Amino acid sequence: MTTEAGGSKAPAAxxxxxxxxxxxxxxxxxxxxxxxxRMKYPPNVRVIKIPCTGRFDPLFMLKAFERGADGVLVSGCxxxxxxxxxxxxxxxRKFTVWRKLLDFAGIDLDRVRFSWISAAExxxxxxxxxxxxxxxxxxxxxxxxxxxxxxx
Amino acid sequence: xxxxxxGIRAIAGKWLQEGTVEAVLGWEQGTYRDKTAPVLVRKAEExxxxxxxxxxxNNLMTxxxxxxxxxxxxxxxxxxxxxxxxxIGLIQESQVPREKVKILAxxxxxxxxADGKRPVKCAACDVNTPVFYDEIVGEKIASNPDxxxxxxxxxxxxxxxxxxxxRFWREQFDKCIRCYACRQACPLCICSRCIAEKNQPQWIExxxxxxxxxxxNLIRAYHLAGRCIECEACETACPADIPLMLLNRYMAKxxxxxxxYEAGRDPQAQPPLRTFKxxxxxxxxx
Numbered sequence: 295m296t297t298e299a300g301g302s303k304a305p306a307a308x309x310x311x312x313x314x315x316x317x318x319x320x321x322x323x324x325x326x327x328x329x330x331x332r333m334k335y336p337p338n339v340r341v342i343k344i345p346c347t348g349r350f351d352p353l354f355m356l357k358a359f360e361r362g363a364d365g366v367l368v369s370g371c372x373x374x375x376x377x378x379x380x381x382x383x384x385x386x387r388k389f390t391v392w393r394k395l396l397d398f399a400g401i402d403l404d405r406v407r408f409s410w411i412s413a414a415e416x417x418x419x420x421x422x423x424x425x426x427x428x429x430x431x432x433x434x435x436x437x438x439x440x441x442x443x444x445x446x
Numbered sequence: 447x448x449x450x451x452x453g454i455r456a457i458a459g460k461w462l463q464e465g466t467v468e469a470v471l472g473w474e475q476g477t478y479r480d481k482t483a484p485v486l487v488r489k490a491e492e493x494x495x496x497x498x499x500x501x502x503x504n505n506l507m508t509x510x511x512x513x514x515x516x517x518x519x520x521x522x523x524x525x526x527x528x529x530x531x532x533x534i535g536l537i538q539e540s541q542v543p544r545e546k547v548k549i550l551a552x553x554x555x556x557x558x559x560a561d562g563k564r565p566v567k568c569a570a571c572d573v574n575t576p577v578f579y580d581e582i583v584g585e586k587i588a589s590n591p592d593x594x595x596x597x598x599x600x601x602x603x604x605x606x607x608x609x610x611x612x613r614f615w616r617e618q619f620d621k622c623i624r625c626y627a628c629r630q631a632c633p634l635c636i637c638s639r640c641i642a643e644k645n646q647p648q649w650i651e652x653x654x655x656x657x658x659x660x661x662x663n664l665i666r667a668y669h670l671a672g673r674c675i676e677c678e679a680c681e682t683a684c685p686a687d688i689p690l691m692l693l694n695r696y697m698a699k700x701x702x703x704x705x706x707y708e709a710g711r712d713p714q715a716q717p718p719l720r721t722f723k724x725x726x727x728x729x730x731x732x
Binding site: 356357360373380383386387389392393394395402403408409410441 | 656732
């Protein structure tokens with residue numbers, strides 16, 4: 295895959311690249327809790343904070359894949375816990391439709407994960423990231439999308 | 447001259463004479479025998495330009511979003527049952543006030559595509575006699591819809607493996623030249639500034655490259671989920687023959703199965719992606 299800048303070093307071994315779009319109020323705080331509690335989890339996840347899962351736009355996911363993500367995680371407050379009352383309920387319908395569309399377009403749904411993680415669930419965050427990273431590691435780089443990136 | 451054409455001219459003329467509407471949007475005979483073209487009739491003397499025949503395939507509701515029509519205070523619109531579904535969508539989404547539009551419905555035995563064949567929408571049609579209108583012309587026609595026709599091609603694709611499907615769509619989307627004819631023809635693609643034209647940041651690459659083509663075609667279908675009324679205008683307009691209706695119909699199927707909703711039926715209904723239920727499917731979320 296990519297080499298370190300300078301090109302003199304040996305190519306780094308492939309590591310899964312995971313982009314996580316997580317809501318400010320629950321999952322982000324949960325991830326923060328994991329950090330302050332000194333829990334360890336794989337550094338493969340790149341966190342992008344969004345105000346609410348309701349802010350999630352499928353284009354975020356496509357852009358992440360276009361830029362070389364091997365997996366995308368979207369996470370927010372549990373149903374009933376949304377800071378904006380119903381953002382996650384609205385998001386859930388969008389996820390349902392978008393996920394199906396990805397599947398219809400032949401995108402491997404194992405590359406995409408959705409979860410509800412509360413501010414108190416630092417442990418669940420660690421577990422979710424760990425499981426997802428290992429699942430993506432087992433699958434290898436996202437070739438279908440990679441091809442699209444490289445075709446000129 | 448058919449009875450329907452005569453009926454349309456009579457009512458359009460009356461509306462324009464009385465000043466009920468500022469203009470009437472309809473079809474006129476095109477340059478070629480087997481084509482019709484959209485026409486905006488502003489004077490009662492000009493109603494003889496209006497025609498109706500099985501080549502009136504275009505969905506005229508797409509013109510409601512264009513400035514010359516948008517700036518009118520009232521407009522009459524000649525419409526088949528399927529076209530009216532699009533108007534119902536626009537009313538639901540507050541894009542067109544109901545009072546602004548006078549619907550001149552016409553019963554329709556089915557239209558033909560450029561190749562002379564009947565489109566799938568006609569096989570599945572259950573509104574040969576429209577149900578939502580101000581005035582109606584033409585003999586009533588009982589519908590005999592083959593509802594399964596809508597999803598026949600979709601199901602064939604669903605039966606493939608994800609890899610096969612991916613290959614299929616890669617081939618299809620590679621043909622896309624990014625002319626956005628699908629968007630322009632669509633009566634429900636209503637944004638005055640489309641996401642595809644945003645460049646700060648640029649979410650969808652504008653060149654006809656697999657990456658941008660994939661994003662554009664998926665997002666177009668996603669933005670129409672629960673809204674598309676299956677008029678086939680996008681697919682008819684596509685110069686690259688991309689089977690866009692496969693995506694649209696699949697979305698319609700997902701929405702029907704997941705939320706029990708069909709687009710273009712009830713102007714009072716809440717569009718499915720604008721609302722939610724507490725017990726919506728949660729099984730795919732960890």
